Amino acid sequence: MTTDPILVGEGLYHEYGELSVLEDVDIAVAPGELTAIVGPNGTGKTTLLRILLGHLSPTAGEVRYTGPEVDRPIGYLPQQPSFRPQFTAAETIAFYAALLDEPAETEVALRRVGLADAADRRVEALSGGMRRLLGIAQSLVGEPPVAVFDEPASGLDPSMATSAFETLADRAADGTAVLVSSHDLSLVERFADRVVFLNRGSVVVSGSPAELADATNAETLWEVYESVIREPAARREVEA
Numbered sequence: 001m002t003t004d005p006i007l008v009g010e011g012l013y014h015e016y017g018e019l020s021v022l023e024d025v026d027i028a029v030a031p032g033e034l035t036a037i038v039g040p041n042g043t044g045k046t047t048l049l050r051i052l053l054g055h056l057s058p059t060a061g062e063v064r065y066t067g068p069e070v071d072r073p074i075g076y077l078p079q080q081p082s083f084r085p086q087f088t089a090a091e092t093i094a095f096y097a098a099l100l101d102e103p104a105e106t107e108v109a110l111r112r113v114g115l116a117d118a119a120d121r122r123v124e125a126l127s128g129g130m131r132r133l134l135g136i137a138q139s140l141v142g143e144p145p146v147a148v149f150d151e152p153a154s155g156l157d158p159s160m161a162t163s164a165f166e167t168l169a170d171r172a173a174d175g176t177a178v179l180v181s182s183h184d185l186s187l188v189e190r191f192a193d194r195v196v197f198l199n200r201g202s203v204v205v206s207g208s209p210a211e212l213a214d215a216t217n218a219e220t221l222w223e224v225y226e227s228v229i230r231e232p233a234a235r236r237e238v239e240a
């Protein structure tokens, strides 16, 4: 890692009642990097993000944010963001800026995600993909030092999904610590500086896409996924 991490989770465990979801997870997110969490459905990615955000307390372990004391240390795009349907896109951004006492730079915020032309359209009249882009714009209001995105490309067409990741990579290049969960391995491979593979609540391997490919003798991130997640699952099924 080139710079010191700004957000660290150490020895994280989480249980929902009887269900153990995270087990001894360590994760560190550094400014200037796009870190991606990858793993099958139900493996604990959202739970881990919510713990890092402070929305959920871990059963054990700790989270440390060591960045500047600002009104909004961490921006967040939840999996299902909810907006006021009658607000326009511009009013939505202005609303979040007002919460932070920030000037409403709605044009910059919307242009960043390719929604400048939709500034005056009501949220209820935006497509699902456009709402997702508005969600990305919303999470970056106030320029938080850490920005966390739960499946930012979900529901976006290939071109919009790529633009969304380009926006996140641009933020990382500007010094933001960007943390993303995603099922899109090709976008992760293309844009992530570090990838954390989470499986059944534990980190199975992490590193840059190139390091991971080297370590597992793989050519692509998909082959890494096959080797660290799919093949062990198939072996477990055979053994069961």
Ligand SMILES: Nc1ncnc2c1ncn2[C@@H]1O[C@H](COP(=O)(O)OP(=O)(O)OP(=O)(O)O)[C@@H](O)[C@H]1O
Pocket: 016, 019, 021, 039, 040, 041, 042, 043, 044, 045, 046, 047, 048
């Ligand atoms: N509030 C909750 N109460 C009980 N169980 C929960 C709760 N939230 C999540 N779970 C369970 O915890 C496990 C991990 O869920 P989580 O949403 O963290 O996974 P995920 O990796 O983000 O999944 P996906 O890729 O499908 O979004 C799942 O078995 C899920 O059913």
